[in-house]
Amino acid sequence: MRLLLVEDETRMAAALTRGLVAEGFVVEHVADGEAGLEAARFGGYDAVVLDVMLPRMSGYTVVRTLRAEQNWVPVLMLSAKDGEYDEADGLDYGADDYLTKPFSFVVLLARLRALLRRESGPRPVLLEGAGIVLDPASHRVHADGVEVSLSPREFLVLEHLLRAGPAVVAKEDLLESVWGPGDDANVVEVYVGYLRRKLGRARIETVRGVGYRLAT
Template structure:
């Protein structure tokens, strides 16, 4: 799942971003209100975490502009306990949740997961492809009834491929959706993680579900190929 974090305190933003990535989120980080608004209008996010006191444009103005442009992405507001705005102001302007600093990171992560689930009722609780089942709520993956243990990044990669089931995804598209938009490394990290996934969801079984489309990228094949074909 993809999240926009708009937070100007660098230490807090870095720590929170690391915790979110460890939990499997793809995080874009903006450090001022205008950049946060630009990203919020241009990107497709599951949740926005929005600080109130920001340079350039405060969080409430960012929120007002997002809602005025009919961007209904769930927004969780962050503010200091002694801030001039209160919880009522946040909800009146269209926020979906509100957390006061300092906060418990595990509690914040749980509330973000709840917001993402409520925001996408049209998505099935579990996604399936060729005997492979991924439940984004419980983060449980099975194939033919056998549970498969994945790391947070492997889960994020598989989740993206299953959301695009049957569609070819280039390395650039995978990097943008599974790694951060400003990921500084080489795109061969995608090949490495595709290899990790294959060893877990293909190798133990009689058919291949992850397909390489030469010169284009990767996709999940809804009708897995037999190893003998």
């Protein structure tokens, strides 16, 4: 797998490159946003690890430009900003996942592998199911025509369920993709509960011993 690392902190870039190469990835590194955008446009990478605060062009602008150009390479954003709104900005602009510094390399690796397991290619403009319409580009959700405000984590859980369609999504898959393997599996149940309160309990079904699926 070929990865593009866009990171201007020399020590961080060197450490990540060593770790990822040791795990079998081919890593190419650039140190500013403009170079990162050009590389992501034409490099044919399997995924991009993208810092937010970069010289010449921010990571937000890089990912927003890629998505506007219909480039759907998986993007994992890295940031020293740990506020919920900062994470929401990254996801709103089109990042697939967001990791706050400092982070565990084990968690970063798990998040990357989760991104790489997702289907590649153009994404649907809208995801629909159970009376819900989710727009990945604008980060908006409507249930029966009424807009519903979701937190970034709630949005990601719902997006996974919609992409799976009528299939069951295992709790472990949701945990690894949205939070990472180091988190408590009970957090998935908590966030499914949040979604049920906002969207209606009947829209998300529990398949006992397996996971969750959207009602048909």
